[in-house]
Amino acid sequence: MKFSHSRGAYHSRSGNSNGSFVRFLPLGGMGNVTRNLYVYEYIDSKNPSASGAIVVDCGIGFPEEDMLGVDLVLPDISYLLENRVKVWGVLITHGHMDHIGAIPFLVPQLKAPVFATRLTCGFIKEELEDRDVKNCQVNEITYGQVLNLGSFEASFLRLSHSVPDAAGIVIKSPAGTFFHTGDFKFDWTPVMPGQTPQVSRLAQLGDQGVRMLVSDCLRIENPGYTLPERAISETFEQAMRQAKGRVLITTFSSNISRIQQALDSSKKFGRKVGFLGRSMESYTQVASKLGYLDLKKKDIVEPEALNSLRPNQQTLLVAGSQGQRFSALARIVRGEHRLVQIKKTDTVIFSSDSIPGNEASVNAVIDELVLSGARVIYFETTSPLHVSGHASREELKLMIALTRPECVVPISGSFRHMELMADLAQEMGVASQKTFVLKNGESLEITDSQITRGPLYGFKDVLMDGAVIGEVGKLILEDRKILSDDGLIVVVVLLSNASKSVKLVDIVTRGFVYEEGDKSKSLRDGLRAAINRSLEDTKADWGNYQKVDRILANSLSNHVFKKTNLRPMILPVVVRD
Numbered sequence: 001m002k003f004s005h006s007r008g009a010y011h012s013r014s015g016n017s018n019g020s021f022v023r024f025l026p027l028g029g030m031g032n033v034t035r036n037l038y039v040y041e042y043i044d045s046k047n048p049s050a051s052g053a054i055v056v057d058c059g060i061g062f063p064e065e066d067m068l069g070v071d072l073v074l075p076d077i078s079y080l081l082e083n084r085v086k087v088w089g090v091l092i093t094h095g096h097m098d099h100i101g102a103i104p105f106l107v108p109q110l111k112a113p114v115f116a117t118r119l120t121c122g123f124i125k126e127e128l129e130d131r132d133v134k135n136c137q138v139n140e141i142t143y144g145q146v147l148n149l150g151s152f153e154a155s156f157l158r159l160s161h162s163v164p165d166a167a168g169i170v171i172k173s174p175a176g177t178f179f180h181t182g183d184f185k186f187d188w189t190p191v192m193p194g195q196t197p198q199v200s201r202l203a204q205l206g207d208q209g210v211r212m213l214v215s216d217c218l219r220i221e222n223p224g225y226t227l228p229e230r231a232i233s234e235t236f237e238q239a240m241r242q243a244k245g246r247v248l249i250t251t252f253s254s255n256i257s258r259i260q261q262a263l264d265s266s267k268k269f270g271r272k273v274g275f276l277g278r279s280m281e282s283y284t285q286v287a288s289k290l291g292y293l294d295l296k297k298k299d300i301v302e303p304e305a306l307n308s309l310r311p312n313q314q315t316l317l318v319a320g321s322q323g324q325r326f327s328a329l330a331r332i333v334r335g336e337h338r339l340v341q342i343k344k345t346d347t348v349i350f351s352s353d354s355i356p357g358n359e360a361s362v363n364a365v366i367d368e369l370v371l372s373g374a375r376v377i378y379f380e381t382t383s384p385l386h387v388s389g390h391a392s393r394e395e396l397k398l399m400i401a402l403t404r405p406e407c408v409v410p411i412s413g414s415f416r417h418m419e420l421m422a423d424l425a426q427e428m429g430v431a432s433q434k435t436f437v438l439k440n441g442e443s444l445e446i447t448d449s450q451i452t453r454g455p456l457y458g459f460k461d462v463l464m465d466g467a468v469i470g471e472v473g474k475l476i477l478e479d480r481k482i483l484s485d486d487g488l489i490v491v492v493v494l495l496s497n498a499s500k501s502v503k504l505v506d507i508v509t510r511g512f513v514y515e516e517g518d519k520s521k522s523l524r525d526g527l528r529a530a531i532n533r534s535l536e537d538t539k540a541d542w543g544n545y546q547k548v549d550r551i552l553a554n555s556l557s558n559h560v561f562k563k564t565n566l567r568p569m570i571l572p573v574v575v576r577d
């Protein structure tokens with residue numbers, strides 16, 4: 001992706017005349033939307049005990065197409081670990097996985113307490129329990145409560161998002177005040193009472209002076225305002241009015257307000273609600289226990305008891321809106337769910353959009369449902385079925401207008417969104433050398449008089465495969481690519497040092513096209529000849545095990561490529577007598 005360095009002033013000197021400054025360093029979340037993690041570090045060279053950092057958000061990312069077999073991507077916290085930066089606290093803006101998902105893996109290494117609002121804490125504790133992580137202290141705080149964290153003071157400010165209890169974070173430092181928005185929009189009519197964004201506090205902040213606004217920008221291409229969450233109710237009710245049988249609704253399991261609307265609409269039409277899928281069950285349970293979901297026993301039905309109700313008395317809230325292969329919805333579609341099969345009279349509502357990269361799996365699930373005869377209502381055909389949790393352009397303007405920052409740093413977007421946000425800030429009067437589009441690992445240095453670019457720190461993708469973190473390197477990914485493209489050939493050779501003879505014992509192939517038939521036989525003959533040729537010429541090297549492996553792999557690989565135009569992985573196994 002093209003990246004411009006044109007914005008923002010560079011500055012070679014670190015710190016101010018006193019040698020103290022705040023370093024802002026994103027270690028995730030720049031240019032790829034997910035795995036958010038941002039460091040605010042105070043550095044005081046005269047008084048090292050006052051030096052330390054707070055971290056905002058600790059989320060996971062999702063693997064890109066070429067990261068074969070990788071389950072998750074984590075932020076890279078090696079800067080904090082290698083420099084032994086003292087971390088006074090990890091502050092979490094809201095309960096989405098790209099903001100909390102890495103807590104079980106990274107926070108125990110940082111040895112810092114976590115702070116978040118009530119519902120976010122509930123989701124974090126669920127994650128920690130799920131991963132059986134015990135050494136992580138999670139503290140619930142209220143909006144406006146002041147946290148003293150080393151040289152910083154922080155407080156949470158309520159904003160709207162697609163999960164309740166979202167917050168922006170006001171960070172006061174010796175170099176001035178910063179406002180970190182997290183993901184946000186302004187929803188003036190929230191589904192849940194008491195969740196209205198605290199705009200008066202934003203305006204107050206603006207009056208007091210904000211040095212740096214670190215802001216969400218994901219929906220900047222969308223003109224106007226993002227629709228309020230409430231807009232969905234009408235669509236649910238219309239679908240339930242028309243439905244003759246069951247209604248199945250799939251959405252993000254953390255979208256508690258959406259789930260509340262599904263519950264309320266179902267109640268109006270005499271339907272009881274059943275929850276299907278682990279994430280749907282656990283998120284709704286946490287939200288209900290903490291008072292964020294009005295969930296009465298008489299309004300719900302256990303999945304096992306569904307048969308006691310007529311189809312038009314049932315609404316099913318089903319996990320799997322992204323077409324995830326092992327989700328409840330995908331299993332229902334494949335006919336593998338133990339309790340629910342699709343019927344022709346079913347209405348299935350996709351109350352979500354596809355996260356970029358998931359379109360193909362979502363479309364496949366929709367197609368399967370259509371083929372099975374169900375009525376499918378999805379984003380492209382019916383509006384509004386899903387509203388975004390992110391601010392559109394006019395709301396971003398409102399954020400800048402209220403906080404009136406000296407400098408703007410866009411986050412949580414693709415680079416094109418971040419550039420547009422920098423443009424918008426300039427349109428609204430922020431100086432061009434005070435808007436910064438940063439890459440992961442690229443720092444800013446904020447003294448009490450200047451804000452300038454600082455050094456670029458090393459940053460790599462930390463990949464997670466199963467329970468293994470960080471061990472999946474470039475070579476492993478390259479091997480996986482070769483295996484998936486062209487397959488594997490294992491060649492077993494018997495090498496006799498005494499009689500100086502070589503014999504091909506066996507060839508085993510996996511995922512390689514010439515597995516059987518005449519072509520396979522001629523390839524086998526060719527390989528035998530190639531083995532003999534290459535080893536005959538190098539008898540002097542037979543004592544060197546590695547060299548023999550290399551000679552075999554090269555000559556066999558060249559032979560296979562000449563015959564097939566393929567480059568499978570060649571694994572020579574040399575048995576010696």
Ligand SMILES: [Zn+2]
Nearest residue numbers: 094096161183
């Ligand atoms: Zn979010």
